[in-house]
Amino acid sequence: MHVVATAGHVDHGKSTLVRALTGTDPDRLEEERRRGLTIELGYAWTAWPDLGDVAFVDVPGHERFLTTMLAGIGPVPAALLVVAADDPWMPQAAEHLAALDALGVGRGVVAVTRSDLADPAPAIARATAEVSRTSLAGAPVVAVSGRTGAGLDDLRAALTGVLAALPVPDPDADVRLWVDRRFAVRGAGTVVTATLPAGTVRVGDTLADGDRLVRVRGLQALGKDVDAVSGTARVALNLTGDLDGIGRETVLTTPGAWHRTEVVDVRLRAGRDGDGAPPLTPQLHVGAADVAVRHRPLGDPADGLARLTLERALPLRVGDRMLLRDPGRRHVWRVDVLDPDPPRLRRRGAADRRATQLARADGTPRLADELARRGLAHRDRMRRIGVPVTPGDHLESGPWLIGRGLAAALADRLPALVEEHARSHPLDPDVPLTVLADRLRLPSPDLVTPLVRPPLLVVGGRVRAPGAGLPTQVAAAVDVVRRELEAAPFVAPTADRLRDLGLDDRALGAAERAGLLWRVAPGLVLLPGADRDAAARLARLEQPFTTSAARKDLGTSRRVVLPLLDRLDRAGLTRRLADDRREVVG
CATH class of the missing domain: 3.40.50.300 (P-loop containing nucleotide triphosphate hydrolases)
Structure with a gap:
């Protein structure tokens, strides 16, 4: 059509x-x-x-x-x-x-x-x-x-x-219907009409007006009942659901696909009869909607960059074309949407800085431009404002996209943050990703990992700097424990022995994070890999085996063997049977 x-x-x-x-x-x-x-x-x-x-x-x-x-x-x-x-x-x-x-x-x-x-x-x-x-x-x-x-x-x-010669609209595009008429039909109920620019509407579809949802119970095009229609088309929709407030100027959209906004940054171009800037409160026309707005220039008014604050939220995307009208002078301005999800202007000079950011924007949705301005963006938000996520030199982590410029700046800050943490926490020098995300003001710790550059390493959810070892006294005590365990791998030092060496829970935790010891249970340490060594030795016993048999074979005490076997069970290396005996898995 x-x-x-x-x-x-x-x-x-x-x-x-x-x-x-x-x-x-x-x-x-x-x-x-x-x-x-x-x-x-x-x-x-x-x-x-x-x-x-x-x-x-x-x-x-x-x-x-x-x-x-x-x-x-x-x-x-x-x-x-x-x-x-x-x-x-x-x-x-x-x-x-x-x-x-x-x-x-x-x-x-x-x-x-x-x-x-x-x-x-x-x-x-x-x-x-x-x-x-x-x-x-x-x-x-x-x-x-x-x-x-x-x-x-x-x-x-x-x-x-x-x-x-008109281009064929995309039948798979997100639906945005600007309702231009609502009426009631006896026996059918509420009907709205609109021009469908693109996308496809089907009987049974759910459409959204903000948080309100309606269902398409019936559909007509050119006076005939149809099951589906694709844009461009004139359509009449028989609706059911939450119909309060649905009427002329309502905008029905694909649920979750559009960003509804009350604030939008735009570029204005005066018509041939336009003279100067729009008034403070002009009228905005987009689709079938007519909305009062507040106009605020960004930077030099002659450049046409402005922020519009709408009296009600509308689903807008980068590149939308709108019309601004001064009813008093009957002048109109072309409006190109540059950013329907702009940052707040909180400080003195923010409007001028924003104008500088938008100086080269022309309303064409480009991911590289958005990331250059935003630094960080969510994939779903980009889709909702009409910016396709295309390959580029940005970084990606899950749903997040990081502009190359911001990524480089944040990566440059990481070594100093890790070093500062190591000085403040000598027994815990490795920095959790969550801590670094908070310091860098990132919404997810997953974003830190792609920023880590050598010689920094990511180990077990923490960022480690080579050479950030244990304090000298703690390292010496750990070396003593390691030598004793190398001689008798399953004879864990007692609590008194650890206390005499000056190894408290914090020191043992630091040794474990450094990969020097394995904490089987609070106050009980063995060498890393002792779990696999124990399972290999126990596999040589007659299966299933008792706790006593395991204690004797490993040459240790019940104080050690009970928590050790429990860890082996949880690791899936052994299986505990109903009669309290165990067998090695695999």
Whole structure:
């Protein structure tokens, strides 16, 4: 399906032209027919042999209904700009064209209507000159009469050429539906309509409005019930679920796929009639939404960088195109979303520093640019703001991405932090990853590991610096214990012996972390590897064996053999049987 939105001055024949193209009157309200002008959004559709289904969103042309007009063109990829041959270039035509330009609508056709009432040449020349300075530059300009039908074939051919050249939206894209109408249908319940720009909606899908969830009970496209529809398309959704607050300007999205934000950093570009910066509280138009915002320039206002604070959260992504409007002066500004998840501005000069960060941003989502500004980012957050995670020179650890610049700076800090810890904890010089993550203000200790560079090592969840050994006195005492255990591997020194050597629990723990001793139990140490040696010796016994047999074979006491066998059981080297005997596993 292809979707086209009309635009143009009031009473220039937009609805008449849509009716002539589709055979359907888009004006659905009695008041619209009585007054002869469009008040609400109208819809009509048809099928053309060389193109397929074409739906038209007919928007109001009167200046009082500009907000409704913007809701109609916001999500639509192509426009039909209508001007009358028997009227001069009118203010609403200029305002609608400025809106299309600000929203970046680059595909469309200009129809010069009422060509049966006046020579269309002057209007064609003026319209061609006006659109040549906008995103619609080069659009075909066609003279037509909705009343007589003259020029309709040329208009269909021009529209067919424009629509056929539109890129095909991704059917697997995340859904974002800007609701433009809500009503009730007897026997069905709540129905909303919207233009689906991309992605696919299916019957049974769950969609989200913030924390509120709704389910698609029924789905229509072009007046027909369907099981699924992909963008671009006009859709009507029969919804069930938490429907309080669902209405026009609601945004329904794929759950968990979008970042909803009330603060967004943008670049503004004034329209041809724009003059200076926007006011403090302009109106923001995006999709079918119309939101009051607070405007704060970042850096030099002439650069167009600004922070917008929205009156309510919206799902926005890097690269979204929006429109900012000053209702008092009727000026508009193009808005390119640079960062929908910006940092807080807490200190004096923060706005100027932020402007420097964004100076080269153009609204194109690039992971390298985001990491250069953020330093650290979560993979899911990047996806929600529309930044694809692509290969690059960044580091990755689980869901976290670290920019190369930040990674280098943090890695440079690690040796000093390890050295400082070793000085403060001589018996425990190896620094836990959790401690380093806290010192580096990283959200996860897993992020520390890829930052460790030689000669630092990661051993057992700690960072070790070579040469960071035990204090001299402790090292000498440990050497004595090791020599005694080498002579009698399973005759552990008694508590009194350890106390005489000056080895308390802290010293024994440090020796174990250094790989010099193995603590079987509190106050009970053997050499590292004693568990495997014990299992190998016990395997030579008749299986299963008793505790007494193990004690005799290992040449030790019950004080040692009982906790030793317990450790062997827990390590899976031996198995304790119901009669309290054991057997070696494997």
